[in-house]
Amino acid sequence: MLLKHFASKFGILSLILLCLILPSLVHPYFLSLMTLTFIYSIFAISIDILAGYAGRTSLCHGAIFGTAAYTAIYCVITNHYDPYTAILLGIGVSTLVGLVFAVLAVRTSGVYFLLLTLALGMIVWGVCQRWTSVTGGENGLRGNIRPEWLQNPEHFYYFSFMVLLVVGFAILRFVKSPFGLTLRGIRESESRMRSLGYNTTLHLIIGFVISAFIAGIAGVLYALFNSFVSSSSVSLAQSVKGLLMAIMGGVGTVFGGVVGSALIISLENIISSYTERWSFVMGLMFVLAMIFIPEGIVGKLKVSKK
Amino acid sequence: MDRRNFIKSGAAVSGLSVFGSFEQVLAQTTGPIKIGLMAPLTGVLAAGGKEIVEGFTMYWESIGKKVAGRDIQIFVEDDASNPDIALQKARKLTEQNQVDFLVGNLLANTGLAVAEFAKTNGIPYFIPVIAADDLTQRSRIPNVIRVAGYTASQTSHPLGDYAYKTMGFRKIVTISQDYTFGHEQCGGLVQVFTELGGQVLNQFWNPLNTQDFSPYFAQIQAAKPDAVFVMETGADGLRFLQQWTNFGLKGKIPLLAAQNTTDQSVIRSLNSGEADGLISAAHFAEGAPNVQTQKFVAEYLIAYNHFPSIYGFSHYVAAIWIAQAIKNVAGNISNRPKFLDAIRSVVLQESPLGRPVKLDTYGNPIYDVFIRKVTKRPDGKYWNVPVETYPSVSQFWKYKPEEYLKQPPYSRAFQGIKKS
Numbered sequence: 001m002l003l004k005h006f007a008s009k010f011g012i013l014s015l016i017l018l019c020l021i022l023p024s025l026v027h028p029y030f031l032s033l034m035t036l037t038f039i040y041s042i043f044a045i046s047i048d049i050l051a052g053y054a055g056r057t058s059l060c061h062g063a064i065f066g067t068a069a070y071t072a073i074y075c076v077i078t079n080h081y082d083p084y085t086a087i088l089l090g091i092g093v094s095t096l097v098g099l100v101f102a103v104l105a106v107r108t109s110g111v112y113f114l115l116l117t118l119a120l121g122m123i124v125w126g127v128c129q130r131w132t133s134v135t136g137g138e139n140g141l142r143g144n145i146r147p148e149w150l151q152n153p154e155h156f157y158y159f160s161f162m163v164l165l166v167v168g169f170a171i172l173r174f175v176k177s178p179f180g181l182t183l184r185g186i187r188e189s190e191s192r193m194r195s196l197g198y199n200t201t202l203h204l205i206i207g208f209v210i211s212a213f214i215a216g217i218a219g220v221l222y223a224l225f226n227s228f229v230s231s232s233s234v235s236l237a238q239s240v241k242g243l244l245m246a247i248m249g250g251v252g253t254v255f256g257g258v259v260g261s262a263l264i265i266s267l268e269n270i271i272s273s274y275t276e277r278w279s280f281v282m283g284l285m286f287v288l289a290m291i292f293i294p295e296g297i298v299g300k301l302k303v304s305k306k
Numbered sequence: 307m308d309r310r311n312f313i314k315s316g317a318a319v320s321g322l323s324v325f326g327s328f329e330q331v332l333a334q335t336t337g338p339i340k341i342g343l344m345a346p347l348t349g350v351l352a353a354g355g356k357e358i359v360e361g362f363t364m365y366w367e368s369i370g371k372k373v374a375g376r377d378i379q380i381f382v383e384d385d386a387s388n389p390d391i392a393l394q395k396a397r398k399l400t401e402q403n404q405v406d407f408l409v410g411n412l413l414a415n416t417g418l419a420v421a422e423f424a425k426t427n428g429i430p431y432f433i434p435v436i437a438a439d440d441l442t443q444r445s446r447i448p449n450v451i452r453v454a455g456y457t458a459s460q461t462s463h464p465l466g467d468y469a470y471k472t473m474g475f476r477k478i479v480t481i482s483q484d485y486t487f488g489h490e491q492c493g494g495l496v497q498v499f500t501e502l503g504g505q506v507l508n509q510f511w512n513p514l515n516t517q518d519f520s521p522y523f524a525q526i527q528a529a530k531p532d533a534v535f536v537m538e539t540g541a542d543g544l545r546f547l548q549q550w551t552n553f554g555l556k557g558k559i560p561l562l563a564a565q566n567t568t569d570q571s572v573i574r575s576l577n578s579g580e581a582d583g584l585i586s587a588a589h590f591a592e593g594a595p596n597v598q599t600q601k602f603v604a605e606y607l608i609a610y611n612h613f614p615s616i617y618g619f620s621h622y623v624a625a626i627w628i629a630q631a632i633k634n635v636a637g638n639i640s641n642r643p644k645f646l647d648a649i650r651s652v653v654l655q656e657s658p659l660g661r662p663v664k665l666d667t668y669g670n671p672i673y674d675v676f677i678r679k680v681t682k683r684p685d686g687k688y689w690n691v692p693v694e695t696y697p698s699v700s701q702f703w704k705y706k707p708e709e710y711l712k713q714p715p716y717s718r719a720f721q722g723i724k725k726s
Contacts, residue, residue, distance in 0.1 A: 029401035142422040230389045
């Protein structure tokens, strides 16, 4: 038991160490891919909170993610705020959007939750497309909003990594907390939880808002990383991408989001150099993954451990 | 069991680190010149993207992929018509492949995203078909140059003039796709047209990928205009012209078209004369009776079995332009400011344009703009034949650049319509 524990801890620790020394070993392009992986890991983790622990598969997280990115860039390029306030505002606004979505969506579950969040996400996408005076429409918003000390790609890499570590461990702790356990209880049987005296609606709303908060962090990081946001960042494709990362890695594992995002980001960027049909290759991979490891990569590792 | 778990963790770690074994490439002043070409090879604009690659590589291959003693190496990447992916690909080309400069992209939003990257990174970026006005106007970036490109309103300014003065139209309506390129094309036309005394009765903006234009047709007929200006790119252009003919409006209300609407990418699939006789304005006409143009068109036809579209043509000319600049600096392009100066000072003599072309001080070419008419060839295919030429048209038309730049960029809200 102790040894087993040690082995998995060792795996994680060596990964963290590897990430820490990576900048001195690899090419700058690879570093930017890793940074992107960290950002999407956070995004996938935010989806995993709902999908894995509360049993609610959301298709609106892309919209929340994008809202944070839009807000942060807009605040800086219109000269209203300094980068730090803009970052906070970005996270704040996306959390608020999450709250509104939560109030509207949590009374449903299953496929209805999926459809409702899909619709809510599409509203945000529509707004970003049409409200051109603020969002820039098809053209999106551009502007480098990184504070001075983050301009160096290596610094930004470490920064994103630290954020991922903090978010990752906080969420690991969160899902094991009594509150996290009630979310799991709701996933198993909402009616039973309600009869035990839990206010399930409130729990779900809080869970949703926390998830939106995390997605907002990812969105702001993305804005800092890319210096650019357009409606493709709030689109359904973005939500699906995040969800696929969570599923490929394994829902309900937190760490799965990191693995899923590493996998998908590498595939996207490496396969596409070799073939124009890269989306076909990825589609095929997803189908195969769903058939052979429906519990995801980390999920599979966990199961075989037992 | 524990051991197995340990191996798995180890395998996962080493698997991840494999991705790290990227080849380190050093920037060089000898050896091949590396060009990063981005084009939408998947997504809605894949057809146009393919022609970008065709036109661009066709020129380099014709000169044996060698300029000023240095080999040319082209890295092609798919931007998937998506700005986020375009940005990622620009990053990859620059940082991993270590290209010397970037070329391409089709959709304005992909171009704007990459331009922002180029601004921070400093890598030269050439945009033969990204027409967003402001990239060479209000928000210029020194290392982003519209080599062999054009601004959206550059060719529609003269069309407004031609519509009023030569064709004698006084009242028009416009219908256009609802995005920047459309806003700017319409803006250019209606500003010139209304300043001459013309009247714009109404402007319709249809979303990209409109399947059914009949609701717009009803409104256009109700407005009773002298003519309609239509700006539809790609499949929307096809559908518009087909439906316009099917509704019996062809010949009843004259159509003026944007250069994209009668571009080969649209009219080559309209074989029953839907586009016949359409008037448009552009800096390139594949039917121009010019030796150099016809030589290019004939070669392109042999190579790819269709007439060149604006995408293939622009990138072919861009390649000539870049090659000329590389020759002018004797192949030493690692000094970026010098290379950019060389690009800016090229006066292109020998190109399918058939006449000398150079950039204005804002980094946009000055062209002779043709008023073109879609005409049937003896072999039954259609192409654009020039009927009149506006010489030396810059992106500012006849306005003073400083004053022109004081007005806001064209948008849905601002079309430059003169209040009478």
